[in-house]
Amino acid sequence: xxxxxxxxxxxxxxxxxxxxxxxxxxxxxxxxxxxxxxxxxxxxxxxxxxxxxxxxxxxxxxxxxxxxxxxxxxxxxxxxxxxxxxxxxxxxxxxxxxxxxxxxxxxxxxxxxxxxxxxxxxxxxxxxxxxxxxxxxxxxxxxxxxxxxxxxxxxxxxxxxxxxxxxxxxxxxxxxxxxxxxxxxxxxxxxxxxxxxxxxxxxxxxxxxxxxxxxxxxxxxxxxxxxxxxxxxxxxxxxxxxxxxxxxxxxxxxxxxxxxxx
Numbered sequence: 001x002x003x004x005x006x007x008x009x010x011x012x013x014x015x016x017x018x019x020x021x022x023x024x025x026x027x028x029x030x031x032x033x034x035x036x037x038x039x040x041x042x043x044x045x046x047x048x049x050x051x052x053x054x055x056x057x058x059x060x061x062x063x064x065x066x067x068x069x070x071x072x073x074x075x076x077x078x079x080x081x082x083x084x085x086x087x088x089x090x091x092x093x094x095x096x097x098x099x100x101x102x103x104x105x106x107x108x109x110x111x112x113x114x115x116x117x118x119x120x121x122x123x124x125x126x127x128x129x130x131x132x133x134x135x136x137x138x139x140x141x142x143x144x145x146x147x148x149x150x151x152x153x154x155x156x157x158x159x160x161x162x163x164x165x166x167x168x169x170x171x172x173x174x175x176x177x178x179x180x181x182x183x184x185x186x187x188x189x190x191x192x193x194x195x196x197x198x199x200x201x202x203x204x205x206x207x208x209x210x211x212x213x214x215x216x217x218x219x220x221x222x223x224x225x226x227x228x229x230x231x232x233x234x235x236x237x238x239x240x241x242x243x244x245x246x247x248x249x250x251x252x253x254x255x256x257x258x259x260x261x262x
Contacts, residue, residue: 002227003029004257005059007193007234008041010250016040016047020054026251030059032097032232035084036069044087051091059230060095060128060191061088077101077108078115081127088125095126095191095230097165100150109151113159120162128191128229129156130165131181133173133203157181163190167234168213169205172197179214182221189227192218193234194257205236207249208256219260231257 006028008019015038016031023031031051035041040050042064051058063084064072073083084096098116101109108115116127132154134147148154154174156164164185170193171178182189196211197204208215222231233253240246 002222002261003059003230004254004261005030005032005230005232006250006254007032007034007062007232008038009034009036009062010233010235010237010253011246012238014246017050020050020056022247022250023056024054026247026254028056028233028254030057030230032060032062032230032234033058033087033091033093034062035064035072035087036066037072042072044090047087047091058088058091058093060097060232061091061093062097063099065099077105078111081115081119085119085123085125085127089123093125095128095163097191097193098127098129099132100129100152100154100156100159103149103151105151113161116161126163126190127161128163128165129159129161130167130193131155131170131174131176132167133170133176133201135201155181157184162188164188165191165193166218167193167195168208168215168218169193169195169197169203169234172199172211172213173201173203175199175201178218179221182218190229192222192229192231194219194231194253195233195235205234207235207253208233209252215256216260219257223262231261233257 006023008016011018196206198211237246237249
């Protein structure tokens, strides 16, 4: 069976511990830890204790590469990546999810492919580089221009890596055909962030089935092609008014994934 995990980002603004509790209650196969401002997400010992207490394994570690986490662990992106790989090893996670370098990180970007490959060789951890999306810059008078904040692009297949993460919400925001992207990634597709999008130029992370993305088609494709990676629900529940409302969204997401996977 393809394991189905829950991202700790899916319970934000609740701390990481809430994701472990929800995953245990609802029957997820594990969690992906988003390392960011939440102190628990940065503390490997605390995460290990959460995993042991709830019986929920850590499937993946999402490296701190968001704009809001540029100083988590270190201001140096290379050191942040090294620590993410080390954390994954310590927690028994087989995957690190990583964004491409930002456009201004020229030195990091130049060394990025070799760095990722070297760390994979040394650790045995898969570093799955994620597809991203462009942003729109306002020009005034209702006009805007689309730019990429990533180097060399939002599509990691432009560079070529051993392992990829496919994020459907990002594909939606980028107006990229997610199925074509999955085919380009091929056997190197290691990790999937399952969420939906409506095609708006922003990262929506809707519950799967509530947007226009081919969520069911992609899951069927994974099953048909012998996918050996992980599917993680990275949905946005920030508008949930109560804890039961959030739980209902996470339960709906898991039910959707299970229905379309073997």
